[in-house]
Structures are given as C-alpha cells and as structure tokens.
Amino acid sequence: MTHTEDILQFNSADADAVLVSCDGARFAVHKCILSLASPFFKDMFSLPQPSSSSESSIQRNLDIECTETKDVLFALLQFIYPVPNPNVASLDELVPLLEAARKFQLDYLVDELGTTLTDERLGFVKEAPLRVYAIATRFGFEEEMRVAAKGTLRYNVLACPLNEDLKNINAYDYHRLLDLHRRHAKATQEALRNYSKQITRCRDCGSVPKWWTQFLELADLELSERPSVDVICTHEFIASAVTAARCTDCATSAFHFYSKMESMKKSIDGISFDV
Numbered sequence: 001m002t003h004t005e006d007i008l009q010f011n012s013a014d015a016d017a018v019l020v021s022c023d024g025a026r027f028a029v030h031k032c033i034l035s036l037a038s039p040f041f042k043d044m045f046s047l048p049q050p051s052s053s054s055e056s057s058i059q060r061n062l063d064i065e066c067t068e069t070k071d072v073l074f075a076l077l078q079f080i081y082p083v084p085n086p087n088v089a090s091l092d093e094l095v096p097l098l099e100a101a102r103k104f105q106l107d108y109l110v111d112e113l114g115t116t117l118t119d120e121r122l123g124f125v126k127e128a129p130l131r132v133y134a135i136a137t138r139f140g141f142e143e144e145m146r147v148a149a150k151g152t153l154r155y156n157v158l159a160c161p162l163n164e165d166l167k168n169i170n171a172y173d174y175h176r177l178l179d180l181h182r183r184h185a186k187a188t189q190e191a192l193r194n195y196s197k198q199i200t201r202c203r204d205c206g207s208v209p210k211w212w213t214q215f216l217e218l219a220d221l222e223l224s225e226r227p228s229v230d231v232i233c234t235h236e237f238i239a240s241a242v243t244a245a246r247c248t249d250c251a252t253s254a255f256h257f258y259s260k261m262e263s264m265k266k267s268i269d270g271i272s273f274d275v
Helices: 003-007 031-037 039-046 070-080 091-103 107-116 129-139 142-152 164-168 171-198 210-223 235-245 250-269
Strands: 017-020 026-029 062-065
Touching (some): 026 031, 026 070, 091 107, 129 164, 129 171, 142 171, 171 250, 210 250, 235 250
Parallel strands (some): 017 062
16 A cells, blocks of 8 residues: 555544544544644644543544535545545535635635636536536636636526526626626627628628528527527528528528638627626
C-alpha cells in the first residue's frame, strides 16, 4: 500500500478526532490538519475537551457528528489532506461539496469548486445552464453566473425541467436572467434586419428574397423563446425558410448567406450583455 493509499483509509492510529457521517461512516482525522484548513474546525478544537488517561488514544478521539454523507466527507477530506483531489463528475456531486466547503469555511475550496461549474471539459453549462446559473447565484460566483446565463440563451428557460437547485434562486436573479433573454432577443432581431442589405438578391423574388422574409419571421418566433444565433443559424432552420418561401431560385440566395453565416454569428455574439 502506498503512502497516499494509507492516508485515504482515514484510520491512522495517531488521529485525534473522528468525523462521523450522517450514514454512519467514521473518518479518523488530525485536528492540526483540519485546523490549518478550516477556521470552523480551528474554533471547534480550541474549546476545552474532556480527557482521560485511562482511555486508549482511539477511545479518546473526539467524535464529530456531521450532516454530510460519507461520500461528501471522503471527497472533502481529499481536498484537505495532501493527496490528489477527487474527480467531481456531476452537479449532483458538486453541490453537496460546495455546501460542505462553505459550512466548514473552506473558502479556498469554495472558489476552486466554483470554477468547475463552467469547465468546458465537464460540460455542465452545455447540459444544464439554468441549473448552473442557479448554483452560481446561490454561492456568489459572478463570472460563472455570466457564463451560465449566456448558455441559457440556447434554451427556453420557462420550459427547462425543475430542479432542487432552482429553489435557491431568488426572484431578483431570475428576473435578471429573463431580462437578459428579452434584451438579447431584441438585439439579435435588430442585427438580423440590419444584415438584410448584404443578402444576395433572388432573380425571381426581386429586391428582397422571399426566403429571407420567411427566415426573419421564423427567427422572430424562435428568438422570443431561445435568443441565440446558434438556434437559427443552422442548415435545417435556413432550409425551413427556403421551403416556406416556395421559390426555386431562393435556394441560391440562401446558399450565399449560409457561406457567410459564421461572420454574422460572430458579430452578433460579440454584442455585450451583462446579466
């Protein structure tokens, strides 16, 4: 067994305290290590403790009843002790860890865990941006909140599934998010109309191609719910506008638009909005 594996057993004979999880797991720990990491434990251990010379060291250990599960305490201790940090692979794992870190005043860990919310490798914002936004607002992560808010633009927030984390979002922050959606929808709609001058003319339709008129109408409806250019600037969405136009030559104009679409998307994405 390696030294790291030995530490992770949390049954060291020289431990002088025991954390007891809500589901009965016991972790033998060292007061000095916990005190250095956490003002919460430092204050707790500074209180006078009963002792008896007739008891063995393991019997004298201070039992600390915790409301956290064994999985949460085990992960938390890995962040505190000199061992590799655990992998946090889901929001269901992350939120209890954040709650415990804040409870035990592990401020450095709260900040570190907060950055994982928007880690692209984990994909939390892509999969559940509204939930990430709720978590970020709850713990005061301003940058993560802005990133998650932008991620929600690809979704109809009123149709997102309910989650326990949404119980912790206040009316003010939720209203800020809805206001962001409204403002971004309006700005994107205006940007699209300003782009009309660059649309290739259709020989059959005349000055303004019918497909573009259809595209704007469909885009207005879609952007009112999901105000993101990623939603409307797809081959399928553009094709639906061409089909609705019922003009055989409109496809040529739409093709030219599609080839220039990335530059338009970048210009619209560059619009600055603070949640």
